[in-house]
Amino acid sequence: MDLNKVGEHYVQLMVAGGDNKARVLLLDKETTGMLSLISSQSTLLKNDIFLVDHLANASRQKMRHLDCICFVRPVSENIEKLVEELRSPRYSKYTLLFSNFVKKSHLERLAEADDHEAVVKVQELFCDYYTINRDFFSANCDYIYGVERDSWTPSGLDRSVESLMSVLLSLKIKPLIRFEENSAMSRRLAAELNRQIQQQEGVFDFPSRDTPPIVLIVDRRNDPYTPLLNHWTYQAMVGEIIGIQNNRVLLDQVPEIAEELQEVVLSQGQDSFFAEAMYLNFGDLGERIRDYVQQYQSKTQSSRQIQTVADMKRFVEEYPEFRKLSGNVSKHVTLVGELSRQVEANNLLAVSEFEQNLACSENHTRDARQLQEFVSSPAIPVHLKYRLLALYALRYEQHGQNAIHGVLQQIQPANETLRTGVVKLIQQYAGESFRGAGSTSNGVAEAGGSFLRKAQAGLKNLSLKGVDNVFTQHKSGLENALLLLAKGRLSKTRYPFFNPGDGSLPQWAIHGEETEHPQDVIVFMVGGATYEEARAVAEANAGPGRMRVVFGGTSVNHDLLSQVAQLTW
Amino acid sequence: MFRDRTNLYLSFRQSYTHHPYLSSQAAPLIEGDAIELDMLQPGWMDVTSQVESQLQAITSLIGQLAPLHKKHALPGFDDRSAEEREIEQLTLQITKGLHRCQALVKKFESLSRQLDQNDQALVKMYDNMKVAMAAKVQDTSSMFRSMQSSYLKVLRKDPKFASTGSVEQDVQLSRQALEQTQDLLQDEQDVEIRQREQEINKIAQGILEVADIFKDLQTMVIDQGSLVDRIDFNVETMYQSVKDADRELVKGERYQKRTTKCKIILLLSLIIIGLFIILIFRPRRHSVQAEPSQPVQPAPAQPAQPAQPAQPAQPAQPAQPAQPAQPAQPAQPAPAQPAQPAQPAQPAEP
Numbered sequence: 001m002d003l004n005k006v007g008e009h010y011v012q013l014m015v016a017g018g019d020n021k022a023r024v025l026l027l028d029k030e031t032t033g034m035l036s037l038i039s040s041q042s043t044l045l046k047n048d049i050f051l052v053d054h055l056a057n058a059s060r061q062k063m064r065h066l067d068c069i070c071f072v073r074p075v076s077e078n079i080e081k082l083v084e085e086l087r088s089p090r091y092s093k094y095t096l097l098f099s100n101f102v103k104k105s106h107l108e109r110l111a112e113a114d115d116h117e118a119v120v121k122v123q124e125l126f127c128d129y130y131t132i133n134r135d136f137f138s139a140n141c142d143y144i145y146g147v148e149r150d151s152w153t154p155s156g157l158d159r160s161v162e163s164l165m166s167v168l169l170s171l172k173i174k175p176l177i178r179f180e181e182n183s184a185m186s187r188r189l190a191a192e193l194n195r196q197i198q199q200q201e202g203v204f205d206f207p208s209r210d211t212p213p214i215v216l217i218v219d220r221r222n223d224p225y226t227p228l229l230n231h232w233t234y235q236a237m238v239g240e241i242i243g244i245q246n247n248r249v250l251l252d253q254v255p256e257i258a259e260e261l262q263e264v265v266l267s268q269g270q271d272s273f274f275a276e277a278m279y280l281n282f283g284d285l286g287e288r289i290r291d292y293v294q295q296y297q298s299k300t301q302s303s304r305q306i307q308t309v310a311d312m313k314r315f316v317e318e319y320p321e322f323r324k325l326s327g328n329v330s331k332h333v334t335l336v337g338e339l340s341r342q343v344e345a346n347n348l349l350a351v352s353e354f355e356q357n358l359a360c361s362e363n364h365t366r367d368a369r370q371l372q373e374f375v376s377s378p379a380i381p382v383h384l385k386y387r388l389l390a391l392y393a394l395r396y397e398q399h400g401q402n403a404i405h406g407v408l409q410q411i412q413p414a415n416e417t418l419r420t421g422v423v424k425l426i427q428q429y430a431g432e433s434f435r436g437a438g439s440t441s442n443g444v445a446e447a448g449g450s451f452l453r454k455a456q457a458g459l460k461n462l463s464l465k466g467v468d469n470v471f472t473q474h475k476s477g478l479e480n481a482l483l484l485l486a487k488g489r490l491s492k493t494r495y496p497f498f499n500p501g502d503g504s505l506p507q508w509a510i511h512g513e514e515t516e517h518p519q520d521v522i523v524f525m526v527g528g529a530t531y532e533e534a535r536a537v538a539e540a541n542a543g544p545g546r547m548r549v550v551f552g553g554t555s556v557n558h559d560l561l562s563q564v565a566q567l568t569w
Numbered sequence: 570m571f572r573d574r575t576n577l578y579l580s581f582r583q584s585y586t587h588h589p590y591l592s593s594q595a596a597p598l599i600e601g602d603a604i605e606l607d608m609l610q611p612g613w614m615d616v617t618s619q620v621e622s623q624l625q626a627i628t629s630l631i632g633q634l635a636p637l638h639k640k641h642a643l644p645g646f647d648d649r650s651a652e653e654r655e656i657e658q659l660t661l662q663i664t665k666g667l668h669r670c671q672a673l674v675k676k677f678e679s680l681s682r683q684l685d686q687n688d689q690a691l692v693k694m695y696d697n698m699k700v701a702m703a704a705k706v707q708d709t710s711s712m713f714r715s716m717q718s719s720y721l722k723v724l725r726k727d728p729k730f731a732s733t734g735s736v737e738q739d740v741q742l743s744r745q746a747l748e749q750t751q752d753l754l755q756d757e758q759d760v761e762i763r764q765r766e767q768e769i770n771k772i773a774q775g776i777l778e779v780a781d782i783f784k785d786l787q788t789m790v791i792d793q794g795s796l797v798d799r800i801d802f803n804v805e806t807m808y809q810s811v812k813d814a815d816r817e818l819v820k821g822e823r824y825q826k827r828t829t830k831c832k833i834i835l836l837l838s839l840i841i842i843g844l845f846i847i848l849i850f851r852p853r854r855h856s857v858q859a860e861p862s863q864p865v866q867p868a869p870a871q872p873a874q875p876a877q878p879a880q881p882a883q884p885a886q887p888a889q890p891a892q893p894a895q896p897a898q899p900a901q902p903a904p905a906q907p908a909q910p911a912q913p914a915q916p917a918e919p
Contacts, residue, residue, distance in 0.1 A: 013571055020621065022614075022698075027804070036801040042791045044800065045701035051694045052804050061690055065614070096578075107574060111581035122578040125571045169570050203572060248799070263796050270794035327792055 001520060001541075001548040004134040004269045006170045007038025010125045014071060014097055015047035017121075024051040024063065024091060026070040028078055031099055033140070033246050035071065037131045040270065055081050060090055067093045073128065074102035083113040095121040100128040100162050101200065126169035128162050129552065130246060133235075133268045133278075135541055136534040137552040139163035140246075144527065144554050149428070149569040150184040160554055161192050164215065164524055167552060168197070173520060174204045175215040176509060177498040178490075182436065183219035185526050190217050190498040198500065212506070213520035216485065216495065220527025220557070223477030224394060224430035225359045227530050227560040228387050230352040232471050234285050235278040236531035238266065238335060241342050243558060244531075254338045264331045273328055279535045281472070282339070289336050296329045346381050350374075351388065352471045358391040359474040367392060368403050375407055385411050386418040386561055393426050421561030428569045478523065478551075479536040485521065486540070486547045488514045521549045528563070529553025613680060613698055620673045620702050624709050627666040631713055634659045638716070642723040653768065660775055663713055670706040671782045674699060674789070693807045703789040706782075714779045717772055 025044065027035060032054070044052065053060055055072055068091035072078040082096070096110070096119055107122070129137040144156030152160075168175060174197065179190040193215065197204055220227070230240060242249055244266065252262045268275045277288050343349065354370055357363075371392050375385050389407050396402040404426070408419060425431075484490040497509040508515055525533070529551060537551040557563070637656050681695035791798045 010571070022617070027800075032801045032804055036799050039800065040791075040793065040798045041800055041803050042700075042704065042793065042798055045697055045704065045791075048701070050697040050701065051690060052800055053690065053807070054804065057808075061688070102574065104577075107578050108581050111578055112585050114582055117582070119578065119582075120575075122574040123571055124574060172570055203570075246801070248796070248802075263802075265794060265796055265799055267794060270798070327795060 001171060001550055002134045003131045003137055003167075003170070003550065004038065007127060007131050007269075010127045010170075011035070011039040011043060013123070013125055014069060015044070015049065017095075018048050018067075020048060021067055022065070023047075023049045023067045023069055024053065025049045026053055026055040026068060026072070028055055028072040030073050030140075031071050034099065034127060034130055037247060037267070038127070038269075055085070062090045064090070064092050066091045067095070069095045069097065071097040071099065071125075074098040074100055074106060074124075076106070079106045079109055083109055086110060086113045086118060087115065089116050089118045092118070094119045096123070098122075098124050100124065100126060100166050126166035128166035132247060132556065133534055133538065135537055135550050136529070137163070137167060137550070138529065138556050139552065139554050140556075141554045143563070143566060144185075145567055145569070147568055152185055152188060156554065157189065157192060160189055160524070160526070161196055163552070164189075164193055164522070165196055165200075167522060167550065168215070169203065171520070171522075171550065172206050173213045173522070174206050174208075175213045175522065176505065177215045177217065178495045179217040179498060180219050180222060181494050181496055182434065183221065183526065186217040186219045187498075189524070189526060190215075193217075194498055194500050209519070211516045211519050213522070214485070214518045216481070216521060216523045218478065218481065218495075218523060218525055220525055220553075220560075221430040222435055224425065224560065225391065225474060226476040226478075226532055227528065227557045228391050228394075229355050229359060229474055229532075230348055230471075231530075231532040231535075232282045232352070233279050233532070233535050234274075234282075235266070236535060237282065237339050239531040239556070239558065241339055241348075242335070244556070249335070251334065251338065254334070257334070258330070260327075261331060261334050264335070266335075271328060273332060277332075279538055282343075285336060286340075289332055293329060293333060296326060346384060347377075347379050349471070351380060351384055354388065355391055356471060356473045358388070358395050362395065364396055364399055364401065367396070368401075371403070371407060375411055382411065382413060382415055383418060383559075383561075386415065386422055390422045390425055390561060393422060394430065397426055397432050417565045418561050421563075421565035424564045424567050424569075425561065428567050429564045476530070476533050476536055478525070478533045479540075482521075482523070482536065482540050482547075482549060485518065486545050488517045490515070517547070519546060519548065521547060523549060523551045525551070525553035527553070528555045528557030528560070530557050613677070613695060616673055616676055616680065617698060617702060620670055620706065623666050623670050623673070624705060627663055627670075627709055627713070630659055630663050630666070631709075631716065634663070635716065638720045638723075642720070657768075657771065660717070660771070664775055664778055667706065667710050667713070667779060667782050670702075670709075671785060674702045674706060674786065677702070689807055693803075700789055700791060703786040704791075707786050707790055710779055710783050710786075714776060714783065717776050717779070720772065 032052075041052075049069070051063075051066070055070060055078060070082065070085075072082070086094070102122075102124060110119070110122075130140050131137050139159050139162075141156045141159045144153055144160070145151070146153045146156075177190045177194055179186040181187075231237065235244075238244055238249060242251065247265055247267050249264050249266055250262070251257050251264060265271070266274050266278075268278060273292060277285055280288060351374065354367075354374060357370075358367055371388060374380055374388055389404070389411065392407075393402070393404045396404070404422075408422060411419075481490060481495070492509075492513075492515070497505055499505050499510070523537070534551055537549045540547065540549055634656065637652065637659070641652055641656060677695055677699035681692055681699070684691055684695065796802050
């Protein structure tokens, strides 16, 4: 259940059989992204792949002394491009690799065009998803909501099913499917997934396991709180505050940034410091990075006295490690520096405390007053004001005296997209009418009389410590669902099993209160996953339970309000 | 898991009757004006295969050296000069080989300088090869270096040198010992020490030498986990430079087009202005001047009218016939003439 390892395996298959011959690798836009997350340029070079290009690039030169590996998604557009390519081959031999099931009709088209008999191998490598962490993937669909209420765009549904199918095949899982009962979209996805699995019966012929693996399809709309809150762990913060695209972080907006740090990579698989620190909260992260710098310092100091040959030898001996370390140190120091700059500049600690109050407890007079304060404060950036209002609106939608519309007019400077986002969030997306009355966010972990005091303390020594569990009171819906699922107590009325109707669903899945304790679980979030949830999943995986979870979503959610603003329901 | 579709594909391919293109048409082509150029192996192929074979040779030498190191590290009383000479020989060969590899990798730079710099893909490919070769040499050289230094450590464990902490000290010590023992060669013990010191000295120097190569190549090798190690970044940057070049080209073209356009516009507007001037000044002079020139004067006005914008043309027309109409009746056909060309010219203007 480690997607990074699976990815490595696929890359091995991809580059296999080269015989030391120089090769070119052709990709499409999407496979470029997918492959970048599981492999690296140096791996390709090591395997004699000296040129990587897009299949769609029509100006590629003829290089008949090269062999070609072509790894693309099996969509018609790519097949047409391949047909053209095979009609007048630019390279000597072709290995065709598809990231998912390729249609027989497409294969026939290719075979027909292959006059030169250039193709030597055709394989389907099922890795049609973006591997973000070892237990976190994304389908990277930007927009999935169809025209009608509670419906998919056709491409969104297809893409989700395709990525789920390939995740299942990567992990060799034939699952039982559970979905969220109140969401027509998750039911639709469950049905479609089930249909396609049955269509590919022969492929899903894995040895049966003691406890059947589960695919749990959940809907973002049942937990709109999580993407609206500020979170305080490393990866989540970078994603939230700076922004992560396919594990790349653009830092060019950071003041006085060095040129080589304008864009950096945060990858669990390739950066051991990041792998260690990605789920640490901001306070612990500060300490860890200090240690890291000290470690670096002690090394640089020793390398400064480089008069002696012994030092030189040691220096050179450690040189690759050392260089890597220094690059990595400056990367993480820059990132953490930028995070704390923004935390301070945007008053994120105060904002986050209020957010947590809104998400976890109910006190309208207090919250309305505080909301007023934040909204009228010039120090708070506009998008945070809208997010606070959205949280307030989610909480007090049904409250008789709520001030939603008043505040909505009040936010200056007004941002039309975010404004629509807030309105649609309540009216169409995730109002109580959808989530069900009284379903406040969820279990409040621990909040006592002492939390205000803690928060004050936190505000005072803003340094790097001071992020306390005041800021992490809110537990995402997913976290709670996973806890219940591990105990076999996840409600069957709320999360029913999809019944294919052919008697393959075991009795315990239909009757009775409890289910078996599942071992392998794949959770898929319709409407976008968050890094915070990915953290919860990683924590569950690291815990003592025997349940192993892989988490994914239609996308990684950066800005819920702008997305909701596009809704056409 | 994955699924192999090769057989299915091949059966599809067999079921199609393919054009007899390969067998009949291609053959005379090859016989005729001969080999397709792009089938030829370009220059880098030589270089890469040379590096590969060098590295293979080095690896096998290292394979020979390892057991000798082990054997030599064991204490013994036999005469070992032959063994030592062999070790020395092997070490020398390996170091030489690494030097040659280094030179070959450098050769890529000069090769890629000869390339057409507009051919981004090719330049990129040369660059990639250089990096790949450097990384391969790097692997081998660091393997050799770590072997050497561990051998050195084994030698250092010799009780006489147990106190010394580093290679540098070893080297220095052995040098000192060399100087000191030059006169005292009689003592057998000393000879042995000297030999060992010499050996250590050589190894230490070898390590330094290899370390130099390593450092030199290190600048070419990609750091793991960095942006340049991202596949998408590499594709993007290649595209970026291609795109940039493209954009420059388009821009240049546009500029060129624009200048010709500008020239035409300038020329036309100059003509218009010139005609305007003629139009404005001439008629006044006619009205003052004598009549005989009249039949001549409307003639230059004729081309002026179509070029003129509609507005000044209209007042000009009634003005002309109005003035000459009274004094010169025979001139009537003349003002009628300008009216006629003016009409077809007007629709032509827009």
